[in-house]
Amino acid sequence: MARLEGIGVGQGVAHGPVARMAPAPEAPAEEQSALTAEQETARVEEAVAAVAEDLKARGEAAGGSARDVLQAQAMMAKDPTLKKAAAARLGKGLTGEFAVHDAFAEFRATLEGMGGYMAERAADLADVSQRVIARLRGLPAPGVPTPGHPFVLVAEDLAPADTALLDLDQVLAVVTIQGGPTSHTAILAREKAITAVVGAVEADQLHDGQTVIVDAADSAVLTEVTQGQLDDAQRRIDERAAAVAAPVTPGALADGTEVPLLANLGSPDGAAEAVELGAEGVGLFRTEFLFLSADAAPDVATQREAYRRMLEAFPGKKVVVRALDAGADKPLPFLTEEEENPALGRRGLRALLAHEQILRDQLTALAEAEAETEADVWVMAPMVSTVAETEQFVALAREHGLRTAGVMVEVPSSALVAEPILRHADFASIGTNDLTQYTMAADRLLGSVADLQDPWHPAVLRLVGEVGSAGAATDSPVGVCGEAAADPLLALVLVGLGATSLSMAPAALADVRLELGRHTAETARAAAQAARAAGDAAGARGAAQQVVREAAQG
Incomplete structure (x- = not known):
């Protein structure tokens, strides 16, 4: 048996x-055109516009974060820097x-030189370039093969x-040679x-x-497999499918410890699907x-x-709404200012308190929407740093009639x-994305420090443990x-560190529910303790895996 290592996505x-x-x-050769520069420019502009429109249409059809990704690709196609570079060659x-x-390749090389996150965006740019060239040549855009039977896609x-x-009735799994976790x-x-192993x-x-x-759970692709290994893989597939198809039960550990599993949502459009996938409420509604x-x-x-549309999908359920989180990589002209280091500047609650009427209007709208529905609204402030900020936000929420007010720990x-x-x-x-960024002093968007963007790092886990202990001490x-x-x-470890609920992309709910149901609170705490004691992220993951493995063996 051969084993190819990569980075697994999910547990499939x-x-x-x-x-x-x-x-x-094949890349086009450098050669003179039989057309005038004006004619070639018109061809290129038409091809770019057509590709951008196709990407946007694909995004609308896909929905979710795919829409944002493809809209970003469409913007790449029309980037003024790329247009200027192409015009110089024309x-x-x-x-x-x-x-x-040539213009796209030059910009792509710059991104690849940055490494990490930015290097991964270079692949997106390459795809745009190939689609524009295919359009210029009158050829179909590059795409997924169609062998006529279910297959593992390798690219x-x-x-x-x-x-x-992707047609998920045909694509059993995805394996990529390049790429990383972001x-x-x-x-x-x-x-x-989708079951996937990247990189x-x-x-x-x-x-x-x-x-x-x-x-994906083992971050590996196995070749030269035996019938016994195929039978074992099929058993796991069937077990996972049964868990997904079974009536949704509340999230809980094997000993009955309740761990509500909630959904992260960016708009009301995803609410129905989240309910269908087993969300017990909403743990993060990004406004x-x-x-x-x-x-x-x-x-x-x-x-x-907009808030009413979201709340109506969760009658009697908790919906945690995050107040507007602007600043850093989400600047708003009417709320934030240009700063040399916006990630450490006036963002989140700091920006809202500097423009209090915007916050007051949002709290008013939330209270009115709650009054028109049966959902249980919890509101929380983003990027809270101090006790004083907490007091100020909670007082404003209470003033506007919102009963449950909390904070993001980031x-x-x-x-x-x-x-x-x-x-x-x-x-x-706890917002682990930003908490990891600020703990490790590693910008989430900077490729050169992408290796530090790992919530498994013991420093991050210890901070999560501090919050968990505080919650236990205050019964919060x-x-x-x-x-x-x-x-x-990691969800199991987070519960062991004191998390009382978990919120995630709806597609992850079934896997997390299945994994939690296999282990007791004692195992969760032991895995958390072992992970915290490690020296780095890889060691923390390995230590938690060892605890879980030993517990399963009895």
């Missing part, structure tokens, strides 16, 4: 024959195909436009619950028709969707209608003073709503 397993995605079309009489290829990397619209393939595979550099050895097992495309803050009536200071914070707030919710709920909660093993 699949087996089947390989179908490789065709390589990118001005020299070169063909449109080469001008596009150098998978473009967002292809990932978003690649769009990984992000969209996680959202759609499996030796997968270029796989050939069409070869039977493989893709084990930025109302503000990011606006020139001014929406009025109370507009906000009330910076080390609020984790370290969680107990005094929870003497004023009704609950805390402590949720986790960052992406860490979607990792089933």
Whole structure:
């Protein structure tokens, strides 16, 4: 048996024959055009516009975060820097195909040189370039193979436009040679619950028709497999399918300890699907969707209608609404200012308190929407750093008639003073994405420090433990709503650290529910203690796995 290592996405397993995605079309040669520069420019502009429109249409069809990814790709296609670079080459009489290829390649090389997150965005740029060139040549855009039977898709990397619209009745799993945990393939595979292993550099050895097992839980692709291994993989597939198909039960550990499993949602559009997938409520409703495309803050009536649509989907259920979180990578002209280091500037609650009427309008809209529905609204402030900020926000929420007001714990200071914070707030919710960023002093968008963006790091886990202990001491709920909660093993560790609820992308709910149901609170605490004692993220994950393995063996 051969074993190819990669980075697993989720807990799925699949087996089947390989179908490789065709390589990118041959790069155009540098040659003079028979057309004028003006004619070539018109060809390029038409092709770029058509590709951008196609990407947007694919995004609308896919919905969810795929829509955001593909809209970003459409914006890439129309980037003024790329347009200027292509125009310079067209001005020299070169063909449109080469001008596009060369201009995009230059920018792509810059992104790849940055490494990490930015290097992974370079793959998205390459896909746009290939689609524009195919359009110029009158050829169909590159895409997923259609062998006529279910298959394991193997590709150098998978473009967002292809990932978003995969036929999941045919694609059993995805294996990519390139990519990492923050690649769009990984992000969209996680959202759609596609079994995937990314960054499996030796997968270029796989050939069409070869039977493989893709084990995301073990971050591996197995080749030269035996019938016994195929039978074991099928058993796991059937067990997972049964868990998904079974009537949804409340999240709980094997000993009956309740752990409500909630959904992270970015707009009301995903509410129905979240309910169908077993969400017991909403642990993070991001309200930025109302503000990011606006020139001014929406009025109370507009906000009330959007909030009401969300709340109606969860009668009698908890819906945790995050107040507008602007600043850093989400600037708003009517709320934030240009700063040299916006991640450490006036963002989140700091920005809202500096423009208090915007916060007051949002709280008013939330209270009115709650009054029109049967949902239980909890509101929380983003980026809280101090006890004083907590007191100010909770007082404003109470003033506007909202009964349950809490805080996001996203910076080390609020984790370290969680107990005094929870003497004023009704609950805390840990945002592991930003907490990891600020704990490790590693920008979430900076590729050169992407390796530090791991919520398994013991420093992050210890801060989570501080909040968990504070919640126990004050008898306050402590949720986790960052992406860490979607990792089933890490979810167990988070419960062991004191989390009383977990919120995640709806597609992750079934896997997390299944994993928690296999273990007791004692195992969760032991896994958490072992992970905290490790020296790095990999050691923490390994230590938790060992505890779980030993507990399963009795």
